[in-house]
Amino acid sequence: MENFWKFISYSIKSTILMFRFEPWRMLLKSLFAFLYGVSWTLQIVLLQTFFDSAQRVSENTENISNCLVILLGMILIYCIGQILQGVDTCYSEILYIKTKKHINLRLFKKIDTMSSLSFEDIDELEKINKAINGGNFAFGASVILIDTIFFYSTYFILTSGYLYTLSPLLSVSVLAIFIPCFISNIIETKGFKNLEETSTPMRRECEYYESCIIDTRETRILGATHYFNQLYFSSLKKLNMLVLKAQLKKNLIRLIVGVITILGYGVILFMLVKLVLKQEITVGAFSAVLASISMVFTFMSDIISERIGWAAETMGTVDNYISFIFEDKKSDSKIYQDTRNIKLQDVSFKYPCSEKEVLKNINLSLTDNKTIAIVGENGSGKSTLAKILLGLYPPTRGQILVNDISMCDIDSRNYSAVFQKFCKYQMTLKENICIADISKNIDYDEVHNICNQIGITLSSDKLVNGLDTFIGREFDGIELSGGQWQRIAIARGIYREYDFIILDEPTSAIDPLEEFNLYNTFSKLCTEKTAIIITHRLGLAKIADAIIVMKEGNIVEMGTHSELISKDGEYKHLFDTQSKWYF
């Protein structure tokens, strides 16, 4: 029963949401549904009037013209009903497109407010995945409620009222046919909610293996397609088994409900015959009810099998969408700050779903206008420290102060960063570079200057339309080399307004000599800023004002290149090991 009320509650919530998105259009849709319901009842009443009149004409107690007028009225109402149905179908399509835009906007807005750490949490990723899936069904769920209230209820209430005038027992019997329908609805809702919960991780697994087979050239070159095929089909089999079980249960319930409904109609038919024989209703009324009974049956099976059945299957997913977008979020009032002076006090950090501390009691003070290099072996925590400094992840313990104000209260507008895994936006070169400030007037002098310095030759044969050249093969633009993409990513990081920037090894595809020049240029471009360079090439770290050496989540050394060399510690060891490769 609890699930039934949840089902009702989410139908209402999604309908309210659609009314908030498109109030007038939804109102019009409801009006169409209501008039369509009225038109069907009118047809039954007119049918009885016609049969009664036809009987009187055959008995020569009434003029044939009366009978023809009623017939014309019936045809007119039928035509109006058909037109209303057509208009309603078309209008629903338009409304679907309009509301879909709002549904996605709400979803993207909500995703945008989530912390970066959420994207490291499998549970949170699943929540997003489920919400996206549920968003596809939110409009359909509201249409079902509107049609149920304004069309089916209007039709059944008016028809029951008409039947009541003929015999109160008739109308009660028609209503009783709804009972098995509601019970099956409760069971189905519960079943499909459970299905959604258990199938989402499997669906994600299937999608992931599919992407490994389709998108990755590496998979093919390594000959791993067969292995991924096996993984994909084994996950798909498990998923299909789950869906199949749920479908079998659903169809069994529907079969039972169908049998009960047919028996119910048998009882109604029996009552009708008895009423005619006792002359409690006219032959016209009998014919009208008999003719309309097939219509009632069609509507009933439509509402049970198609509408409510569909809603029961999808309500679990709609529930995920609605809970996701209405989930309470912390509203933090942030202030804009100069972010050049950053202090980390006893900062430790663990990733969600992991027990291991990847940063341990870090104490660090980054002061004005310095370029700092962070070095250390793989997995020592360099990138994680960068993300903590950018405020992308909150520390598990300790605090970060920016000009003595807690990082939580600082607006992140004045940060910039270029990561190892940067985005390759399939857009124009201009959009790729200016995307952070695209809404403002583009400073073309600044863009040209950055391109020059970073080594992006706008007049080259490849960039035929200069800054307007479309980049990336996705939409038929030109493809660039890995190093060229990396230069664009660096230009993008520098073009954004910032006073604190992090470069997390975005130069792996650039040749070493060019890389050295690039870092020198970068260092010059960010004088008067605080800059952090994360690199494995210790030769490059020399250009920094200070070098931080990390090991197993700790800062083990800090100083200038010559200070650290003379210390004869971890840095010297790493430096000597790398130097051996060159001499």
Ligand SMILES: Nc1ncnc2c1ncn2[C@@H]1O[C@H](COP(=O)(O)OP(=O)(O)OP(=O)(O)O)[C@@H](O)[C@H]1O
């Ligand atoms: N999303 C994640 N979830 C759980 N653990 C993670 C995650 N990302 C990184 N780690 C772990 O955190 C530790 C530090 O990783 P990090 O990427 O910060 O190291 P790094 O020094 O930048 O390494 P590299 O030089 O290879 O880029 C590693 O042990 C890694 O396994």
